[in-house]
Amino acid sequence: MNHTLDVVIPAGGDPGLLQRCLVALLCDGHDIDLRVIVVANGPASSQNQASAELLLRAFEDERQTLIVVTNTCPGKTAALNRGDRERRGGAVLYLDADTIILPGTLAAIVAGLATDEPLLVAPPMVLVRPEGRLERGFASVWPRLSGMENDVVGAGVYATNPAGRRRWSAFPPIAADDLFVRSLFARSERKLLAAGGFLFNLPRRWDLIRAKRRWDHGNRTLAGLHDVRPGNLPTRSFRSRLGDVARLWREGPALACFVLLALSARLTRGENDDAAAWIGPKPPPIAPVAPRRPRIGICIVTHNNADEIRACLTSLKSCWSELSIRIEDNASVDGTADLVRQAECRTKIRANPVNRGFAASVNRLAVDFGEEVDHLLLVNPDVELASDAIDQLIAASLVSEAEAIVGGRMMRHDGSVDPHNCLAEPSLRQSIAFALGLRHWPGGKWLDPDALGGWGRTGIRAVPALTGAMLLISRALWHRLGGFDEQYFLYGEDVDLCIRAKRLSGTTLFTGFARYVHRGGASSASDTQRWIAILRGKVSLYRQHLSPLGSSLARWLLLGGIALRAVAETSGLAGTKMWQDLWRKRDLWRRGWPQPDNSLR
Known part of the structure; x- marks a missing residue:
């Protein structure tokens, strides 16, 4: 197997994002002969060039190649064409600068492209779940649309072998470079990799609508290109849209959010949605990371x-x-x-x-x-x-x-x-849920804040x-x-x-x-001792992060919850005696942890 891979990165956005992208490539490139080509373009070209050059020494230490060039022509596709001039001619990965690959991705790409037949591959896309309601709805529905689920989406990460790269000479001046490349490969020539992946941060609020407008505009311009094969593109006919709605109707609110956001992008189209301009999300400046392996x-x-x-x-x-x-x-x-x-x-x-x-x-x-x-x-x-x-x-x-x-x-x-690795912040609602044992009720996953809505x-x-x-x-x-x-x-x-x-x-x-x-609790001599420490921690959190009244109410609710469980054990409804022990020893935990003894420092 030829363990070589060229990576072309058009860098027109935040220099901090580019640096993080390069660190991930450096970390994942073990046992692969990498040639990473960064093309700094756009208004931040000098900053991106400087950011990438900080990693030159780290790539040399890992016996990898990093090439940094600048491009005076505007647009992402111009940067891609400039980067192609530095390739060695083997397998190539086209990667957006704001993308982070997951461990094992480069090895999966190299193994997946080990064929003489034309092939287009991509790792699975992992959406970092956004916090806004509209964005969450979009993220739940978008990857599951017809033509996207279980197929090469692109979204800024796609790779092909030498036979596949010969399918086109240069990138046309359009925004949807990933869909243009996908259109040149039949379904049997596209492969979604089983290993690896890439992390995709959805833009937020109006940035997402602007990005959706740019994506839609890029998709429309594909129809005007003579070498595009429409049969290889996702079908967005009225019939396919109805099919998506019928298939995803159980998503309910998420589907409604997706439709609302898509309509907003459609209704706010403007002249600035041209294909050549780099119209991307504008996040706040990202802090740089150490320019080497962590x-x-x-x-x-x-x-x-x-x-x-x-x-x-x-x-x-x-x-x-x-x-x-x-x-x-x-x-x-x-x-x-x-x-x-x-x-x-x-x-x-x-x-x-x-x-x-x-x-x-x-x-x-x-x-x-x-x-x-x-x-x-x-x-x-x-x-x-x-x-x-x-x-x-x-x-x-x-x-x-x-x-x-x-x-x-x-x-x-x-x-x-074990769902206890993620918890809600201390609150009265959390104390009520514990006191009443809501997690064990039917539908309790929606009532107990620690269950985070039943998220798996x-x-x-x-x-x-x-x-x-x-x-x-x-x-x-x-x-x-x-x-x-x-x-x-x-x-x-x-x-x-x-x-x-x-x-x-x-x-x-x-x-x-x-x-x-x-394993849990291995440093405690018994379940009772472990729970005494847990309850002391809870009371201390109430004391520190709730108001005096809220802290007092939360503590009484905690005592009430222990008392109810102790009564259940006394009545024979539970097969343990731990809660009775905790109730008898309540003076050990109901005041929380004391202040630290500075003499031990």
């Missing part, structure tokens, strides 16, 4: 985890980053520290004579890493990561337009999804808060936040961190592609 500092806090720590350390792998691992052991008596020293030469461990608590220990580990890492990865010792989990977290962090805390998909040992923990989307079993956070954001609040000894510090991050214009992002198995 460096990840992994922080693990142990307390009597000898049975789990070996499996955890074995699972810490990454093709996209350089890993450093540090452990702080909090007074383990089961030989955890000795086991780590014997089993892991790449791990530095510090043993404490007393249990300092999770938050304080992570803060110390973060200080130890200093500025030698770009991100901190917080991992519980009773967690086992999938082989690409860390790489998927990095990809999600690259696509985020704001500084992000990124978490993954928590699984149980039986393979089922798939895809990529912003969430209210993430649990700390596996969290990736940039070192810069961590320092801006001052790390964990050390009043939280165990449980609650992760939710507090997420709330404070969003107040600093950050975001908490979930990716269902980063999977991990969490």
